[in-house]
Amino acid sequence: xxGAPLQSPFIEELDRDLHSSHASRQPVFAPFTGELLHxxxxxxxxxxxxxxxxxxxxxLAWQNAGWAHRRSVLLRAHDLLLERTEVLLDTVxxxxxxxxxxxxxxxxxxxxxxxxxxxxxxxxxxxxxxRAGIPLVIATTVGxxxxxxxxVITPWNYPLSLSLMDVIPALAAGNAVLQKADxxxxxxxxxxxxxxxxxxxxxxxxxxxxxxxxTVGGAVVDLSDYVSFTGSTTTGRIVAxxxxxxxxxxxxxLGGKNPLxxxxxxxxxxxxxxxxxxxxxxxxQLCVSIERIYLHRTIAEPFIxxxxxxxxxxVQGVAFDYTTDVGSLTTPSQLERVKTHVDDAIAKGATLxxxxxxxxxxxxxxxxxxxLTDVTGDMACVSGETFGPVVAITIVDSAEEAILAxxxxxxxxxxxxFSGSRRRARDVASAIDAGSVNINEGYRASFSSIDAPMGGxxxxxxxxxxxxxxxxxxxxSRTIAESTGLLALPGTGAEFRRLSGVMxxxxxxxxxxxxx
Numbered sequence: 001x002x003g004a005p006l007q008s009p010f011i012e013e014l015d016r017d018l019h020s021s022h023a024s025r026q027p028v029f030a031p032f033t034g035e036l037l038h039x040x041x042x043x044x045x046x047x048x049x050x051x052x053x054x055x056x057x058x059x060l061a062w063q064n065a066g067w068a069h070r071r072s073v074l075l076r077a078h079d080l081l082l083e084r085t086e087v088l089l090d091t092v093x094x095x096x097x098x099x100x101x102x103x104x105x106x107x108x109x110x111x112x113x114x115x116x117x118x119x120x121x122x123x124x125x126x127x128x129x130x131r132a133g134i135p136l137v138i139a140t141t142v143g144x145x146x147x148x149x150x151x152v153i154t155p156w157n158y159p160l161s162l163s164l165m166d167v168i169p170a171l172a173a174g175n176a177v178l179q180k181a182d183x184x185x186x187x188x189x190x191x192x193x194x195x196x197x198x199x200x201x202x203x204x205x206x207x208x209x210x211x212x213x214x215t216v217g218g219a220v221v222d223l224s225d226y227v228s229f230t231g232s233t234t235t236g237r238i239v240a241x242x243x244x245x246x247x248x249x250x251x252x253x254l255g256g257k258n259p260l261x262x263x264x265x266x267x268x269x270x271x272x273x274x275x276x277x278x279x280x281x282x283x284x285q286l287c288v289s290i291e292r293i294y295l296h297r298t299i300a301e302p303f304i305x306x307x308x309x310x311x312x313x314x315v316q317g318v319a320f321d322y323t324t325d326v327g328s329l330t331t332p333s334q335l336e337r338v339k340t341h342v343d344d345a346i347a348k349g350a351t352l353x354x355x356x357x358x359x360x361x362x363x364x365x366x367x368x369x370x371x372l373t374d375v376t377g378d379m380a381c382v383s384g385e386t387f388g389p390v391v392a393i394t395i396v397d398s399a400e401e402a403i404l405a406x407x408x409x410x411x412x413x414x415x416x417x418f419s420g421s422r423r424r425a426r427d428v429a430s431a432i433d434a435g436s437v438n439i440n441e442g443y444r445a446s447f448s449s450i451d452a453p454m455g456g457x458x459x460x461x462x463x464x465x466x467x468x469x470x471x472x473x474x475x476x477s478r479t480i481a482e483s484t485g486l487l488a489l490p491g492t493g494a495e496f497r498r499l500s501g502v503m504x505x506x507x508x509x510x511x512x513x514x515x516x
Contacts, residue, residue, distance in 0.1 A: 010091060010187050010190050010191045010194070011037075011038045011187065013190060013194070014038065014040065014041055014186070014187075014190065015041055017190045017193065017194070017203075017208060018040075018041050018043065018186065018190070018208055018209065018210055019043055019047045019048070019050065019051035019207050019208065019209045020041035020042060020043045020044075020047050020209070020210070020211075021043075021044055021046065021047055022041045023042070023044065024042045025039035025040060025041055025042060026039065026040045026042050026183055026211070027039055027040075028040050028095075028183055028184060028186070030094055030095075030097075031095075031096065031097030031327075031328045031329065031330050031331070031363070031364075031365050032093075032094070032097050032318045032327075032328055032363050033318075033363060033364070034363070034364040034365070037094065037095070037187075038187070040183050040186055040210055040211075041210070042210065042211035042212070042216075043209040043210055043211045043216050044211070044215070044216075045215055045216070045218075045219040047209060048178070048209050048216055048219035048220060048223060049219065049223060051178060051207035051209055052149060052178050052207070052223040052224075054204040054207065055149055055176035055177065055178055055204055055205060055206075055207045056148065056149055056176060057204065058176055058202045058204040058205040059146070059148060059149065059174070059175060059176035059205060061202070062171075062174060062175075062176065062202065062205050063146055063174040063175075067121065067122040069200075070118075070121070070171065070172055070174070071118045071119065071121070071122070072200070073196075073199050073200035073201055074114050074115075074117065074118035074168065074171070074172060074196075074199070075114070075115065075118045075119075076199035076200060077114050077195050077196040077199035077200075077201070078111050078114040078115050078118065079199075080195040080196075080198055080199055081107060081110055081111045081114065081192070081195050082107075082111055084191075084195055085104075085107050087191065088103075088106075088107050088160065088188070088191055088192065089103045089104060089107065089320075090320060091187050091188050091191045092106055092107075092159065092160055092188050093320060093327075094187070095156075095159065095184055095185055095186075095187050095188050095330075096156065096157065096159065096184070096185070096188075096282075096285075096327075096330050097283075097327045097328030097329065097330050097363075097365060098282045098283070098285075098327045098328075098330075099282075099319070099322075099324045099325065099326060099327045100319065100320060100321055100322045100324070101322055101325075102281055102282045102327070105161070105281075105444075106158055106159075106160040106161040107160065107161075109160075109161035109164070109165070109447075109448065109450075110160050110161050110164040110192065112448070112450050113161075113164050113165050113168045113169075113450055113466075114164065114168055116450045116451065117168050117169050117172040117471065118172065120451075120468075120471075121169070121172035121173060121471060124468045124471050124472070125143075125144045125173060125471065125472075125475060127141050127142065127143035127144075128141065128142055128143075129141050130142050130479070131515075131516050132481065134487075134489075134503075134506070135510075135515075136484060136486050136487075137483065137484060137486050137487045137489070138481055138482070138483060138484065139481065139482050139484055140479060140480070140481040140482075141479070141480050141481075142477055142478065142479050142480075143477070143478050143480065144173075144472075144475040144476065144477055144478070145475060145476045145478060146173045146174035146175040146474065146475055146476075147175060147225040147226045147249075147474055147475060147476055148175060148176065148225040149175065149176050149177075149178055149223065149224050149225050150166075150170040150175045150176070150177050150178070150224060150225065150226050150227075150228065150474055151178050151179075151180070151220040151221055151223070151224030151226065151227040151228070152166045152167055152170065152177055152178070152179040152180070152227075152228050153179075153180045153217055153220060153221075153227065153228070153229045153230070153231065153239065154166070154179065154180070154181060154182060154185065154189070154230055155182050155185070155230050155231045156182040156183075156184035156185040156330055156331070157282065157285045157286060157287075157330065157387075158282075158286065159181070159182065159184075159185025159186075159188035159189055160188045160189070160191075160192050162230050163179065163181075163185075163188075163189050163192060164192060165465050165466060165470070166228040166230070166465060166470075167179065167206065169465075169470050169471045169474055170228075170474045171196075171201065171205070171206070172471065173471055173474045173475050174475075175474055176204075176205050176206070176207075177205065177206045177207065178207050178209070178220055178223065178224055179206065179207065179208045179209070179220075180209055180210070180213075180216055180217045180220045181208055181209070181210045182210075183210055183211070184330060184331060186208070186210050189208055190208060193206055193208060213235070217239070218242060221239060221242045221243050221248065222242070222246070224248065225248065226248065226249045226250065226251075226473065226474060227239060227243050227248060227249070227250040227251075228250070228251050228463075228465070228473070229250060229251070229252050229253070230252075230253045230254075230287075231253075231254065232254065232255055232385075233254040233255040233411075233459050233460070233461075236252040236254040236461065239252065240252060240462070249473070250462065250463070251455070251461075251462060251463025251464065251465065251473050252461040252462045252463060253287065253413075253454075253455060253456060253460075253461045253463075253465065254287075254413070254456060254459065254460050254461040255287065255385045255387075255411055255413070255459070255460060256287050256288060256289075256291075256385060256411045256412075256413030256414055256456065256460050257291055257292060257384070257385050257409045257410075257411045258288055258289060258290050258291055258292065258411075258413060258414040258415055258416070258434070258443070259290070259291075259292040259293070259294060259405070259406035259409075259415050259416070259432070259434075260275055260278060260279075260290045260292065260293045260294070260415070260416040260417075260418065260442065261293075261294045261399070261402040261403070261406060261415070261416070261417045261418065261428060261432075262275070262293065262294065262295045262296060262299065262303060262418045263296055263399055263402075263417070263418065263419040263420075263424065263425070263428070264296040264297075264298045264299055265419055265420035265421060265424070266299060266303075266418050266419060266420050267420065268299045268302035268303040268306055269302070269306045271303060271418040271440075272303050272304075272306035272307040272310060273306065273310050274418070274440070274441065274442060275290065275293065275307060275416075275418070275442060276307060276310045276311055276314070276369075277442060278290040278416060278441070278442020278443055279291070279293075279369070279389070279391040279442070280311070280314065280325075280326050280369045280389050280391075281326075281442075282327075283326055283327060283328065283329055283367070283369075283388060283389045284386065284387060284388045284389040284390065284391075285329065285330060285334065285387055285388060286443070287413060287414075288413060288414035288436070288443040288446075288447055289387075289442075289443065290391060290414075290416060290442050290443070291381075291385070291386055291390065291391055291392065292382075292391070292392055292394070292405075292406070293391055293392070293393045293394070294394050294396050294401075294402035294405050294406060295393055295394065295395050295396065296395075296396060296397070296398075296399075296402070297395050297396065297397050300395045304353070304373075304393065307371070307393075308353055308354050308371060311354050311355070311369050311371060312354055314326050314369055316359065316362060316366060316368070316369075317362050317366075318362065318363060326369060326389070327366075328362070328363050328365045328366050329365040329366070329367055329388060329389075330365065331365070332364075332365065334365070334387065334388060335358065335364075335365050335367060337386065337387065337388065338367050338370075338386060338388035338389065338390060339358065339367070340380065341379075341380045341381040341384075341386045341388070341390055342356050342370055342372070342381070342390060344379055344380045344381065345372055345375060345379045345380070345381045345382075345392075346372075348376065348378060348379050349374060349376065350372045350373065350374050350375045350376075350379060350381075350392075351372065351373045351374040352370070352371075352372060353371040353372065353373055353393070354368070354369065354370060354371040355367075355368030355369050355370030355371060355389065355390075356368060356370050367388065367389055368389070369389040370389055370390045370391070371391055371393065372390065372391070372392045372393070373392065373393045373394070373395075375392040375394065385411070399428055402428075403428060403431045403432060406432055406433075407431075407432060407433045409458075410458055410459040411456070411458060411459055411460045412433040412434045412435060412456055412457030412458040412459075412460050413434060413435055413436070413455075413456040413457075413460035413461070414434055414435070414436045414437075414438070414443050414446065415429070415432045415434040415436070415437045415438070416437065416438040416439070416441065416442050416443070417429050417432070417437065417438070417439050417440075418439075418440055419439070419440070422439060422440070425439040425440065426439065433457050433458065434456075434457060434460075435453075435454065435455045435456045435457050435460065435461075435464075436454055436455075449466070450466050450467070451466070451467050452466060452467050453465070453466055453467040453469040453470065454466045454467075454470075
């Protein structure tokens with residue numbers, strides 16, 4: 001494989017850093033070549049329980065260490081991520097098959113999250129005074145306490161950034177983390193974790209386990225005080241039900257069938273070039289990737305011509321540098337899913353405009369970026385998430401028609417609107433059922449906005465990551481209210497009779513002066 005380090009330096013650390021009794025191992029293969037990458041030590045339910053116990057002990061000291069210490073450690077981890085960028089890029093590419101540029105996006109996001117929560121956690125979670133029910137008589141404050149042990153279950157497609165977007169705010173709030181890594185992403189997670197441990201995060205505080213989803217993932221859910229899950233909607237329902245059985249809170253970022261609306265006032269060439277990246281970055285294996293394009297009829301011809309030209313010009317292949325535009329799918333099951341969706345659509349009458357075929361001469365899991373049109377509701381690629389390099393273009397006659405079509409989905413994770421008028425685009429964006437909407441960008445505008453919440457509507461999930469919301473999910477709010485002694489509250493009928501008039505007058509005064 002040209003210039004490709006198959007052997008990650010973190011392979012030898014698997015036994016040290018994974019909580020596993022090493023009773024069994026599971027093979028993990030490199031997407032670029034299909035060669036055996038390593039044999040992953042598989043954790044058991046007992047391993048998970050042991051890791052959880054150690055993490056809980058470490059959490060007490062981490063919480064007591066205070067804000068300044070946690071800030072210092074996270075900022076040092078930020079620096080180590082940047083210092084180790086090249087090794088991290090090699091590891092992410094080796095495990096996922098994505099390009100150097102799209103691996104770099106992961107490191108960039110991870111460092112951004114570390115910096116953001118290091119400097120903002122204290123201000124978000126500081127104790128604040130709140131309006132008391134009876135001013136001057138009662139004084140009320142609200143503070144926050146870490147939940148304790150946060151279960152983080154992460155997927156294989158963005159193993160570095162999606163991991164850190166949950167782990168870092170959990171640590172910043174004073175929690176411990178018990179993470180179930182997908183087998184295909186374990187090396188990237190351990191490589192990232194190593195930077196944080198070297199920066200000062202106690203190794204027991206951030207425990208990583210791997211193995212069977214039902215056994216290991218189920219144990220993580222059962223042993224945690226809160227669960228953050230990223231993955232499919234099908235699995236998310238299972239996680240939610242299991243967490244609910246013990247009244248454990250959960251945030252779930254699930255599937256998407258993300259639409260892009262192209263209005264009639266765009267520059268077709270400029271919009272098409274941007275849309276291509278939104279569809280085919282990481283070969284479509286991203287929860288917020290665009291899989292549906294609704295294109296106004298008046299600019300359909302020039303847009304499609306430019307979109308196809310740019311799609312066909314993408315350089316696909318194996319490279320551990322920045323010479324390729326798109327890489328490989330990550331697992332055989334993803335390749336099979338993509339082939340099934342494309343074959344089903346063509347068999348039912350869809351028109352293939354570009355791609356549509358595997359590229360075995362490049363590697364076992366390569367598939368061409370694919371563009372379809374004339375799709376109908378009975379096709380698998382229309383009704384379900386493909387999670388691969390397949391986009392369907394539908395021509396519409398109005399913005400209203402595009403909005404209705406975009407919202408005609410059980411999903412509501414991400415969406416995009418392209419227009420020559422940002423004001424007009426904002427009007428359309430406000431009508432779309434999605435947790436994030438990008439204007440004149442596919443997904444990176446919202447995905448990179450760490451200070452803003454990210455999450456889904458409808459079947460795309462519950463809760464939010466990023467921003468203050470992404471931190472507040474990992475803490476318990478506590479209200480402390482006290483009597484100031486200025487006035488004793490009534491406790492008998494006679495006391496209520498004497499004070500009820502005064503208290504009613506107080507309510508009228510507060511309303512008159514517009515006090516909460």
